[in-house]
Amino acid sequence: MGSALASDDNHKFNLALESGDRDSASGKSMQMWADLIREKSDGRMKVNIFYQGELGGQQELFDQLVKGNIDMMLTWPQTSYDERLGVNYIPYLTLGWDDALKAYGEGGWLKEIFGPLYKDIGLKYFGPYPEGFGGVATKGKYATSYDQAVEQGLKVRSAPVFPLPQTVQAMGFQAVPIDWNEVYTSIQTGVVDGDSSNVIYWDYEYFRDQLDYYVHTKHNFSSYALLMNDDTWEELDAFDQAIIEDAAQQVINKQFVDAKIEDEKWIKKAQEAGMKYIEPSAEDMQVWVKKVREEVWPIAEESLGKEIMDEIRANASVPK
Incomplete structure (x- = not known):
């Protein structure tokens, strides 16, 4: 200043x-x-x-x-x-x-x-x-790649905020938009297999008696x-x-x-309590990043406009 x-x-x-x-x-x-x-x-x-x-x-x-x-x-x-x-x-x-x-x-x-x-x-x-970076927390089974998510038929809760459901869907999961106060019951009754897009704190602190795995997909910041x-x-x-x-x-x-x-x-606390914390391989992450960007970013451009999306494409992180 x-x-x-x-x-x-x-x-x-x-x-x-x-x-x-x-x-x-x-x-x-x-x-x-x-x-x-x-x-x-x-x-x-x-x-x-x-x-x-x-x-x-x-x-x-x-x-x-x-x-x-x-x-x-x-x-x-x-x-x-x-x-x-x-x-x-x-x-x-x-x-x-x-x-x-x-x-x-x-x-x-x-x-x-x-x-x-x-x-x-x-x-x-x-x-x-x-x-922090969000992930996908699930009960009984998990997926660390697009193919696994499709094969497992995993249904996960998504916050009903564009484009989070579209993102989770593009990752191979079945996205089910559910408000926060209904998540626990939805997991407990089998409506969904887990939660998505939260940092591990929320899934551990609120649903740890229901969830077994946390895959750190890092699809949202x-x-x-x-x-x-x-x-x-x-x-x-x-x-x-x-x-x-x-x-x-x-x-x-x-x-x-x-x-x-x-x-x-909280990652350490979750692991100590028995939740399995998993980081996808670099190869699987690259597939997810490529697929999600190809499918979701063009949809986002309709709301954000070409100028902003061009700036995003020019500056977004490069997968390693």
Whole structure:
């Protein structure tokens, strides 16, 4: 943000989380953001934090952020204002943590796509708050390749968010869109053989008595967005903008490290509890990446547009 003159302005901001309480990882991260802003501004800027459920649901909060009734928010990208924000859910954009950091980090190619999209709906995008790479967790049988998934006839739950069902289907599984609160019963009664697209934490913590295997397909990179109402942002002088943006970047960089460590911790916990953790071979991953990109990316282009998809094709990770 450059070298701006110090500011004398005082500000109070309301920051909302769509999920996570005060003691959650996201809650602690938002407290860190608020603390950094207060400290770097010598107390001139204060941030009031509202946790999950305190101000409303996900879509309601996003609406209030766009209107400026909420100043800042940590949320999943909402496609209700612009379908192009669905770029966050495009499969196999990045294939590892290093690639994800390069894509989403400061000056990263994917961050450069997100910024203007959020700007168009009146929001300032600071960057992603990553959770990790998703996989496929199943009961009784598993698949580490497209052919195995087809042969086994594996039915797995998918979040009903485009293009996750289409992605799982292209991987050879039978995708069954099911809301989160129905997943346990669906696995228990055999409606599906398992769950998909979550980091192992969710499958271990919520369904470990039902699931036997976790195959780390890494077909999606799960991340929230750190946002601010753009009118509120533009009213700030350059000095205060720099404080807020630098603090946000510290939170994001820390979360990239913490999320990887947290994911590795839960992988170990799941293994210790008897869940078998499996990484597909490089050859099988290459087949999945190629097939999913060939089938799902053209569908996504209908919503995202050719310009964005051309950028994705030019910069997406190369399978090794």
